[in-house]
Amino acid sequence: xxxxxxxxxxxxxxxxxxxxxxxxxxxxxxxxxxxxxxxxxxxxxxxxxxxxxxxxxxxxxxxxxxxxxxxxxxxxxxxxxxxxxxxxxxxxxxxxxxxxxxxxxxxxxxxxxxxxxxxxxxxxxxxxxxxxxxxxxxxxxxxxxxxxxxxxxxxxxxxxxxxxxxxxxxxxxxxxxxxxxxxxxxxxxxxxxxxxxxxxxxxxxxxxxxxxxxxxxxxxxxxxxxxxxxxxxxxxxxxxxxxxxxxxxxxxxxxxxxxxxxxxxxxxxxxxxxxxxxxxxxxxxxxxxxxxxxxxxxxxxxxxxxxxxxxxxxxxxxxxxxxxxxxxxxxxxxxxxxxxxxxxxxxxxxxxxxxxxxxxxxxxxxxxxxxxxxxxxxxxxxxxxxxxxxxxxxxxxxxxxxxxxxxxxxxxxxxxxxxxxxxxxxxxxxxxxxxxxxxxxxxxxxxxxxxxxxxx
Numbered sequence: 397x398x399x400x401x402x403x404x405x406x407x408x409x410x411x412x413x414x415x416x417x418x419x420x421x422x423x424x425x426x427x428x429x430x431x432x433x434x435x436x437x438x439x440x441x442x443x444x445x446x447x448x449x450x451x452x453x454x455x456x457x458x459x460x461x462x463x464x465x466x467x468x469x470x471x472x473x474x475x476x477x478x479x480x481x482x483x484x485x486x487x488x489x490x491x492x493x494x495x496x497x498x499x500x501x502x503x504x505x506x507x508x509x510x511x512x513x514x515x516x517x518x519x520x521x522x523x524x525x526x527x528x529x530x531x532x533x534x535x536x537x538x539x540x541x542x543x544x545x546x547x548x549x550x551x552x553x554x555x556x557x558x559x560x561x562x563x564x565x566x567x568x569x570x571x572x573x574x575x576x577x578x579x580x581x582x583x584x585x586x587x588x589x590x591x592x593x594x595x596x597x598x599x600x601x602x603x604x605x606x607x608x609x610x611x612x613x614x615x616x617x618x619x620x621x622x623x624x625x626x627x628x629x630x631x632x633x634x635x636x637x638x639x640x641x642x643x644x645x646x647x648x649x650x651x652x653x654x655x656x657x658x659x660x661x662x663x664x665x666x667x668x669x670x671x672x673x674x675x676x677x678x679x680x681x682x683x684x685x686x687x688x689x690x691x692x693x694x695x696x697x698x699x700x701x702x703x704x705x706x707x708x709x710x711x712x713x714x715x716x717x718x719x720x721x722x723x724x725x726x727x728x729x730x731x732x733x734x735x736x737x738x739x740x741x742x743x744x745x746x747x748x749x750x751x752x753x754x755x756x757x758x759x760x761x762x763x764x765x766x767x768x769x770x771x772x773x774x775x776x777x778x779x780x781x782x783x784x785x786x787x788x789x790x791x792x793x794x795x796x797x798x799x800x801x802x803x804x805x806x807x808x809x810x811x812x813x814x815x816x817x818x819x820x821x822x823x824x825x826x827x828x829x830x831x832x833x834x835x836x837x838x839x840x841x842x843x844x845x846x847x848x849x850x851x852x
Contacts, residue, residue, distance in 0.1 A: 418446050434511065437466040437518050444525060451778045451829030453529055460526045464538035467519050471543055477512050478519075480548035516550035519543065520590050525775060527593050532779045541597055549587060584648050585663050591641065592670045595634055599677055602631060614685065616692040619700075619744040621685040634678050635750075642671070654760065658767035666774065669764035672757045673783065679754035683790070686751040687797060693744075694799065700744035701803050704752075752806060755794060758787040759811055762819060778830040781822050785836040788812075788819050792843040816844045 425439055444459035471478060476494040496508045522540055530537065602623075614622060623631065645651045650667060652659070659665045689697060762784040765772060774780050791812045794800050800807040820840045827834035 412450065414446060415450075418443065432466050432469045434466070434470060434515060434518060437463040437470075437522070440466065441518065441521060441525065445775060448525075448529075448776045448778070449773070451826060451833070453533055453776070453778050453830070454535075456776070457526070457529050457533070457535055460522060460529070461538050463518075463522050464526065464540040467515070467522055468538075468540060468543070470515055471519065471547065474512060474515065475546065477508075478516055478547050480546075513550050516547060519547050520550065520586075523597075524589055524593050527597055528776045528779050531596070532782050544594060544597070549590065581649060582663065584650065585667055588641075588648070588650070588667055589670060592674050595637060596674055596677060599631075599634060603681060612688070614688060614690055616690040619693060619696060619741050620747050621681040623681070631678060631681065638671070638674055638678065654756075658763055658765065660767045662768055662773060665764050665768055669761050669780075672761035672764065675757040676754055676761055676787065679750045679757065680790075682747045683751040683754040683794070686747055687794065687800070696741060696744050697748055698803060700740050700748045701752075701806055703740050703745060704749055705805060748806075755791060755808055758791055759808060759815060762787045762815055766818065772826075777826055778833065781819075781826055781830075781833055782836060784819050785823060785833075785840065788816050788840055789843065792816065792840075792847055795847050813844060813847055816840050816847070820844070 421439075422443060425443065428436060428439075440459045440463035444456045444463065447453075447456035447459060477496060479493045496505050496512075500508055519540070523544065526538060526540060529535065650664065652664075652668065659668060686697060765774075765780070772780065791808070794807045795809045795812050797807070801809075820837050823833040823837035823840065827837060
């Protein structure tokens with residue numbers, strides 16, 4: 397045992413599990429600076445995961461950047477061997493892709509294919525780890541995501557991982573709706589995490605003009621966020637993809653109901669948190685607009701909410717296809733502002749429905765890990781808890797809005813105080829790892845005090 401000469405307490409190496417091994421391993425890796433083999437990238441990512449377990453986001457990100465350099469080096473050399481299938485099968489004849497280099501000896505072909513599949517696994521793992529940190533911290537990017545459309549998903553023992561087009565046509569059986577030839581659940585979850593991350597990486601570029609738009613200058617009579625031209629089509633397409641994925645999740649054996657209790661399985665909890673997190677990010681522009689909408693639009697939006705309530709349709713956005721909105725969800729998402737239902741603009745109905753869905757997806761995303769009673773073994777403990785903190789701040793602000801209180805049943809006022817208490821407990825529990833979470837705890841404490849003061 398080693399004791400600090402200053403405090404006479406045990407040193408971190410003898411207190412924090414695994415830190416002694418990490419210190420020894422990082423010394424070894426330090427002598428391999430500049431290594432460019434795939435196993436170097438794997439070792440760097442392993443070190444990154446350990447640092448993230450300790451809430452050390454910056455140290456973790458440094459290791460990810462080291463891995464990203466190795467991965468990009470290997471991708472550049474083998475770019476023809478990791479390309480995905482062409483979107484149109486008619487393009488196969490002229491498609492420039494190789495299974496392996498032409499000069500590779502026949503005896504080395506099988507080993508090379510295994511290495512390329514491993515490169516795909518490592519690449520997509522690095523993308524997820526880096527993107528999860530960048531979602532919470534404004535750090536320099538490694539540009540590894542520039543390869544997203546040029547790297548195929550990895551293959552498992554029995555071929556390609558399931559995608560939306562393949563899975564939705566497969567027969568379903570059993571209580572959980574599992575595919576007859578059941579894929580390994582871990583691989584299914586890995587694919588889902590990749591797909592959600594790809595969507596989440598694309599959303600910010602569509603919303604940059606919106607967040608730069610001062611809320612007090614929102615144009616009246618539009619009844620939706622002032623998206624740019626690309627975002628006006630991109631955001632609905634993201635929502636359609638998300639809800640399509642939910643519809644076919646039964647065939648992947650990971651379906652659930654929005655009112656289910658939080659899962660006791662950590663990987664399932666991570667999947668639900670990522671799904672609801674994606675829904676929150678995509679629909680938040682609508683909540684932002686409704687919260688800051690021009691006073692002249694409030695009457696129309698209020699009548700839209702009354703219409704939604706009286707229709708007795710599901711208020712869960714992921715079940716929109718079950719509601720009587722017309723021929724399809726696209727009718728609602730892509731409707732012209734001149735279209736109306738009972739004299740109410742469909743864009744006003746859409747904005748109210750999706751902003752309401754945003755608040756509930758924020759709640760479900762924050763609650764997703766409540767079924768895990770032991771220490772959260774997630775890839776980014778700081779990012780996970782800090783994202784929940786962000787959700788709570790938005791919800792607390794919604795509960796204090798006089799305009800939202802005038803909308804009967806719109807804001808989940810009765811859910812938020814308990815949610816803040818649960819999140820405060822998590823912030824306090826992990827603040828010894830990530831001191832910033834201690835600051836989050838203090839902010840939520842003030843928000844909770846303010847909400848309870850308003851409820852008295």
